[in-house]
Amino acid sequence: MTTPANFLSTVGAACNLQPGELSSVYDRCERPGDRFAFKDQDFNEIEIGYIERIKGEHDEYDREENPPQVDSPGLHIYLHTAVPLERSDLWDTGQFIRSFVDDSGKVQDLAYARFRTRWWILEDGHHLMAEVSDYQVDRVNELMSVGIVQGDLNRNGEYGARQSDPVALLEPGRPEESYLIARLRGQMQGESIPGTRMPLANQPLSIPEMLALFCFVEGLPTDQTATPSGERPINYEACSYSDDPEALNLLGEGVTWxxxxxxxxxxxxxxxxxxxxxxxxxxxLSDEAYDNVVAASTQMPDMNRVEPGDPEFHDIRTWIENGAVEQ
Ligand code: HEC
Known part of the structure; x- marks a missing residue:
């Protein structure tokens, strides 16, 4: 987001999908996952919740002696619904399927990746584990790099895309539903957003800056075909937030010590x-930082560094009268 063109490209872009930490993915940023099916088994494709590659050496897995565990080395695929198969394992080709819109506007399902190996069915069928032998490592790395869309990317059991429309970074006309703004406020439509409130340790945006952002997003063309322009001035007069900028909730929930x-x-x-x-x-910097802040000043021992409940130090007159500070 370092150049204006860069910033404009966030308009309508899917939010928060290259997470640092999975738990910080907001459910409403999740997209409908790609689907999984076995080539030689006859059941409907099942949406992929998430995929985890666990690396490591493993002995030959075996039904009786050495069945794989939920965290055994292999490629683990967690599914939205259980595979309807009454067995513990099978040799088959796993297929990864996505719907594409072709040139003529028709939706096409395409198996864009495949992996043939021995599959284990774990946890009532919601969890599959693909064996990855040494000769298959390159194949699996390739598979992991194609960007399989995971419907439950934050692994919390909620498939966010199902609840409502996915959220964009900047939603033209709808600042309240734009993820970028939600991260600055710590909440979206009354629901708190996981992850630290932005801009982290830097100065929070001022009310005029936040108002500019709200009015910019509100004024973006909602017509899908229009390209947002960085040249158009923000129309504060037409902006519905101009009347009550305080209500933008810059300082509300999410601001804690x-x-x-x-x-x-x-x-x-x-x-x-x-x-x-x-x-x-x-x-x-110490664990007692808070206590240190509200403790008495070293240089002015009669005064606290921060007087709780009195940010502007209205009691200053009392201090002057008492001779604690010079006028
Ligand atoms: C470059 C070093 C430096 C930085 C950065 C700095 N201070 Fe200080 N601060 C000092 C020094 C040295 C003193 C003591 C001498 C003085 O008062 O001039 C002091 C004194 C203080 C005092 C008085 C403490 C007392 O108990 O009497 C407060 C309060 C204070 N600083 C707050 C802050 C805050 C808040 C920040 C960050 C926004 C900050 N300082 C950043 C060097 C710094």
């Missing part, structure tokens, strides 16, 4: 107020 405030202090102040000998004996 641990989640936000302590990080701002750590990033901006920790260089001096931390380590072996913190400046003014004021340490914002």
């Amino acid at each position: 641990t989640g936000r405030v302590s990080k701002i202090l750590e990033a901006n102040c920790g260089g001096c107020h931390g380590g072996q000998s913190p400046s003014a004996d004021f340490d914002v």
